[in-house]
Amino acid sequence: MLPAGRPVRIVLADDHTLFRQGIAEILAVAGGFEVVGEAHRGDETCRVTAEARPDVVLLDVEMPGPGVREVLARLVRMTPRPQVVVLTVHDDIALARELLGLGAGAYLVKGSTRQELLSAIRSVTVERRSGHVVLSLSQQSLVSGPRPLEVLSVREREVLALAGQALSNSQIARRLAIAEGTVKRHLRNIYGKLGAVSRMDAVNKALAASLIVPPPTGEDGSSGGRISDV
Structure with a gap:
């Protein structure tokens, strides 16, 4: 430091x-x-x-x-x-x-x-x-590539996968039983590791690298919400 x-x-x-x-x-x-x-x-x-x-x-x-x-x-x-x-x-x-x-x-x-x-x-x-x-x-x-580089921890991938489902920080925190501040810290780390500038950017890069799976879609083909950066 x-x-x-x-x-x-x-x-x-x-x-x-x-x-x-x-x-x-x-x-x-x-x-x-x-x-x-x-x-x-x-x-x-x-x-x-x-x-x-x-x-x-x-x-x-x-x-x-x-x-x-x-x-x-x-x-x-x-x-x-x-x-x-x-x-x-x-x-x-x-x-x-x-x-x-x-x-x-x-x-x-x-x-x-x-x-x-x-x-x-x-x-x-x-x-x-x-x-x-x-x-x-x-x-x-x-x-x-032959396999994606594992740059994200298991917890970071869980957080980002839920962010890809358009869940807010508070919703992710409740889903994973962690503090909302911890979610924000994980997201900051994710942005740094992936060179991302926003939540959507991080999700797209992780999807391209097969670090997370695509979010489930609804009957209308949507992911059920809009990804925000909060």
Whole structure:
């Protein structure tokens, strides 16, 4: 957990200068983030990270020098250990599983939105002790992969499945015999893990990844209600 009021310290590692500048601008506008170093090679990434001691490294998959697997292995052995968010053009669920298994905290394709990027950074920073991951791939890759990545806990999938049935937070709480505040906390965690910006977005992404089953439909083909974000 970061000290209260301190910005998230970030190293940008990508061999494209314009891309690094674009990410830096997004972080500056969002607030609460500080770019403390930049690198355009794999070996430089390790050196800059060791010197800057950031909270998060945004790591490109393809840079000159050591490959991403070697760089990632070095980063996760550092003390203090930074969280690593992989940013790549490769919409590849097998590669995502591999890099997440090697210690990356999140895997984002470069077609992700700025909201997904910010959500990923915040999630791996806040949840750095829990081993949670954030995955942002196209629906086609998620559906066509050999099996969906299990990024949600059993309880989170229960909450999201009920949200997909258009139940309110209070209704979900009663159904699962938990506090309404706990439902809200689960939903916040779900949004972070899936890179979702709303309840409907989270439900759609979870359905695409086969993490939850479609809600039952009524005789008129509707799900029985309108999904809200409360």
